[in-house]
Amino acid sequence: MSARESIISAAIFDLDGVIVDTAKYHYLAWKKLANEIGTDLSVEENERLKGVSRMDSLDIILSLGGLQFSEVEKVAMADKKNTWFVDYVNQMKPDEILPGAKNLLESCRANGIKVALGSSSKNAKAVLDLLKIAHLFDVIVDGTMIKKSKPDPEIFLLGASLLNIPPDQCIVFEDAEAGVEAALAANMRCIGLGSPAQLGKANLVIPDLKNFTIEDMINLVPIH
Ligand code: G6P
Ligand code: MG
Numbered sequence: 001m002s003a004r005e006s007i008i009s010a011a012i013f014d015l016d017g018v019i020v021d022t023a024k025y026h027y028l029a030w031k032k033l034a035n036e037i038g039t040d041l042s043v044e045e046n047e048r049l050k051g052v053s054r055m056d057s058l059d060i061i062l063s064l065g066g067l068q069f070s071e072v073e074k075v076a077m078a079d080k081k082n083t084w085f086v087d088y089v090n091q092m093k094p095d096e097i098l099p100g101a102k103n104l105l106e107s108c109r110a111n112g113i114k115v116a117l118g119s120s121s122k123n124a125k126a127v128l129d130l131l132k133i134a135h136l137f138d139v140i141v142d143g144t145m146i147k148k149s150k151p152d153p154e155i156f157l158l159g160a161s162l163l164n165i166p167p168d169q170c171i172v173f174e175d176a177e178a179g180v181e182a183a184l185a186a187n188m189r190c191i192g193l194g195s196p197a198q199l200g201k202a203n204l205v206i207p208d209l210k211n212f213t214i215e216d217m218i219n220l221v222p223i224h
Contacts, residue, residue, distance in 0.1 A: 007221070010115070012118045012159045013118065014174045015117060019097065020092070020127060021096045022088075026050075028088065029088065030046065039065030047176075048060055049061075050176035051151070054081070058081070100212055104217075105136040115137050115139075116138060116160075118141050120146070139162040145158065155182065156186040167186050171188060171190070172189070174199070177201075180192050184202075191212075193206060193208055
């Protein structure tokens with residue numbers, strides 16, 4: 001690794017399952033929809049939906065259930081799922097910010113590391129506003145700004161470009177296999193949050209951010 005590649009100037013965070021515990025609400029809403037259309041969605045199957053756009057997630061559920069619907073019906077189903085998701089999110093309290101996340105965002109900023117959000121969710125900005133943490137991000141890239149969702153690197157490359165930081169100086173925090181693949185395809189380093197079985201391609205896998213400090217990040221990759 002060259003000296004240039006070994007430094008970190010920006011951290012890009014996924015939202016659902018990294019900063020806030022909304023991954024469970026996506027799952028509950030998709031499962032409710034799956035049950036309504038005569039199929040189901042297991043916790044294991046749900047892993048395939050993480051980081052994936054709303055319509056692509058629906059396509060995965062339909063294909064797992066061997067079901068087919070028209071485009072018009074699919075849009076109506078996705079809208080329904082989103083209404084349920086938004087209802088759950090609107091009842092969320094600031095204590096559903098995942099342990100360690102806010103602390104890491106604040107220490108990145110205090111140490112001069114740029115901070116971006118890279119979430120495929122079209123609800124991302126609303127969630128950040130609700131939790132009153134939007135101000136902790138220099139740049140917010142969400143599902144309304146991209147054409148291809150993870151595992152395509154588009155979302156992270158757009159984040160790096162808006163921050164004006166080269167991709168090889170960015171580190172990504174992700175809980176989804178598709179997100180880890182997107183980060184690596186963008187030529188960024190990646191810390192996976194979750195199980196090594198799911199996220200083994202990441203440069204480091206940790207269970208969550210609870211005990212992860214900026215010192216741990218700096219030990220992994222020097223900053224600036
Ligand atoms: C994130 C989540 C996915 C979700 C996607 C789109 O990537 O991990 O589970 O499907 O965003 O979210 P949206 O809020 O736009 O439906
Ligand atoms: Mg996620």
